[in-house]
Amino acid sequence: MFTPLHRRAVGSRTLTTSLALAASLALAVAPVAAAQSTTGADGTIALGSLGSTAGTPLPATGSLGSLAQPAYADYVALGDSYAALGDSRESAGGPAACSRSLANYPNRLDAYPAVDDLTDATCGGAQIPDLAGSQSAGVPPQFDALDSTTDLVTLSIGGNDVGFGTIVGCITQGALPTDPRAPRDCRAELGGTVASDITEVFGDGGEIDEVYAAIGEAAPGATVIATQYLPLMPESDEDGCAFTEALTEDNLQWAREVAESINDAVDDAAQRNGHISVLPTSDVDRSACAPADERWTDFFGGAPTYAAGMHPTALGQQAMADAIAAAI
Template sequence: MRYRRVLFAAVSTIVLLIASATAATATERTYRNYVALGDSYTSGPLIPLPRLDPLGCGKSTQNYPAFLAGALRVRSYTDISCGGADTTNMTQPQSVFLGRNPAQFSALRADTDLVTIGIGGNDYGVFGTLVGTCPSLRASDPTGNPCQEQFTVGGVDTVKAKIADTGKNVERVLAGIHARSPRADVLVIGYPRIAPQSGYCPSVLPFAEGDYAWLNDVEQTLNSAIEKAVAADGESSFVDTFGPSAGHDACAPKGAAWINGQHTKLLAAAAYHPYRTGMVGVARVILGHLR
């Protein structure tokens, strides 16, 4: 079984590199100096093998920035992403277990010509609120939507209300990137799908059935806010991963899922975070965008 897993990983990497070579030749611009910014959906906690700069960021050598850097054959590559980061950590250092991650903008240079950034899900605790609260409410109404009801006050969805401000934060982040790296192509990476389009898998994703649709709606609202920030910025581009990840949600069969469910899996993925397959999938989507 272990041999099969290793073989699958090797084959998937080879397929990615072949596809990447095609994408790279089709890309009008050759990139030399690449910087990756972002949170845990960029860093890839518990995906082997971990990087130590610092260990507490949960940064993997097999995340999508690593695949992208290899496929594009960049001359220099800096991945300063960190689990738990929000938009404030672009300009402020982040304290993590056994260390500190510098302000992520510190990696940007005047000669940086490619920047990817995946950020916004941790602003105002949106992701943490969902996965920290919703599973505990399932038992109260397994077929209903108790989590959505919990966060609806006076007819207002308080989670979505916070997301509107996240978009404004992302706009400021993009302005900061352009000021520091004016020559860079800036790609803003959206968040992939966590819940399925239909159906349920409570042993993997322990939300009430009615909250599955709400979770999808919240995530689409977040991605839409980020995409609108990119449009307002006018100098960046948005890379949608929500659409391409259909069928690769946490409920998908083993090997097809891009996202892990409720159980942390050492040497695979943190709870509710991407697997290596998800990082490969996102890298492919980005390369397709660059064609």
């Protein structure tokens, strides 16, 4: 049985409705390596497991979209804001604190004929303890959505537990014209702590292993797909923009290294527990520096993408849904 875990205080990790804190949850999730595919224990393929922007996701007319009967009758989506949010104009209802969007990847995946009933338990700001315990008033434990009939689970969790807020608050200090403070050496200040947190959350015997065990107990027949964090910053400085140019070179590079470590750890943990992880890829830049009609994430949010600041766009959420469909 999953025992609720205590939150480890490493800085601000809780999503609020303010753009500043929304930004603090996500900037470090940048692409940092060439595309990789990994084979899970069941032989399925995880796309782009280290988060590169090279390759092409499966279109909506792919294998799942062609099936006449649902292959997955009971789908449950678990996770944080990278699974919950999308186009802010398309509310999916549920607790207001969760900010679920009809344009998030669970709802986009549910549009495939092969996927039937969706229970979207995702919630912005979620951490691992919120899977087994109530995140806030009116938000039940996400595991409550699981039962023995659940046959498909997607999981996006761990980013807030390793301190996205702390990381981004550090690397962006002094980067904006309105911030008169001097930039910080984030690698020196936070590198050891962040590495330790990644190990504690995703390492062998860590918190995420308890999550997978709990899912297996509650939904023993379910296919489980972990989703990595969509790229925010471009893969190289050549594809940069004013926002990334405002960061110090060392902080930008350190953030990319942290992003690699997080996404690699998500992938390692999924495989260790007999599952796979996915991340959509593209042969053109899809970062938040890309044109608005091509980007999968957005630095500032609002028009024209109507994404939350520092979060996936509706286009990015569709790409994630397509990557999941390709994997299952």
